[in-house]
Amino acid sequence: MRLTDDRYANERSQFELALRMIRHEARTRTIRECTGLSDDRIRKLYWTYFRNSGVTGVRRRRGKSPRQITRFVKNAQHQLQSTTLVALYNAGLLLRIDERKLVHPCWPRPDVEFGHRLCRAFETYLLLHERPLLSFEWAWTLLHSICGDELYLASCAGCDSCYVQDAFALDLKTCPCCEIEAERRRRPGVKSFGGD
Numbered sequence: 238m239r240l241t242d243d244r245y246a247n248e249r250s251q252f253e254l255a256l257r258m259i260r261h262e263a264r265t266r267t268i269r270e271c272t273g274l275s276d277d278r279i280r281k282l283y284w285t286y287f288r289n290s291g292v293t294g295v296r297r298r299r300g301k302s303p304r305q306i307t308r309f310v311k312n313a314q315h316q317l318q319s320t321t322l323v324a325l326y327n328a329g330l331l332l333r334i335d336e337r338k339l340v341h342p343c344w345p346r347p348d349v350e351f352g353h354r355l356c357r358a359f360e361t362y363l364l365l366h367e368r369p370l371l372s373f374e375w376a377w378t379l380l381h382s383i384c385g386d387e388l389y390l391a392s393c394a395g396c397d398s399c400y401v402q403d404a405f406a407l408d409l410k411t412c413p414c415c416e417i418e419a420e421r422r423r424r425p426g427v428k429s430f431g432g433d
């Protein structure tokens with residue numbers, strides 16, 4: 238009986254995560270990696286709960302996750318939002334930042350718990366930014382990229398805070414907040430960092 242209960246609870250958690258990720262328009266492949274469900278079951282969930290139930294506004298994404306890391310650092314707004322996500326990943330124990338500000342992954346491979354933590358971080362990010370510039374799939378890519386060698390956490394010379402930086406770009410030691418503030422002082426009333 239106990240075994241059946243556990244199996245039921247596990248399956249329920251897998252389904253809940255799949256639905257949560259579909260709502261964020263995660264790709265089938267990403268959902269499969271976290272939930273362990275087959276592509277076929279994920280497709281059926283999507284059709285049952287979203288397509289056939291009249292829920293609109295959710296699209297099913299196919300193919301690989303986006304890759305270019307410039308998305309995270311292309312301007313101060315993107316850099317600020319990437320940094321918010323990394324701070325939330327750290328708070329959600331999805332990664333660990335050591336005293337030298339090096340980032341280490343905490344999960345050897347994605348699983349259901351990892352997926353729920355990632356969703357929680359992404360949902361908090363959506364609440365914190367009025368105009369979110371990163372989709373769930375970009376958030377997924379960021380989590381992997383910040384633990385690799387293409388991105389790192391730089392320190393601001395002005396306010397000492399950390400920010401996401403391109404490992405192969407010139408670092409001006411200015412965090413996105415200080416950059417946005419400086420821009421505001423240079424050109425008051427002009428919103429120059431709005432675009433995606």
Ligand SMILES: [Zn+2]
Pocket residue numbers: 393394395396397398411412413414415416
């Ligand atoms: Zn700063």
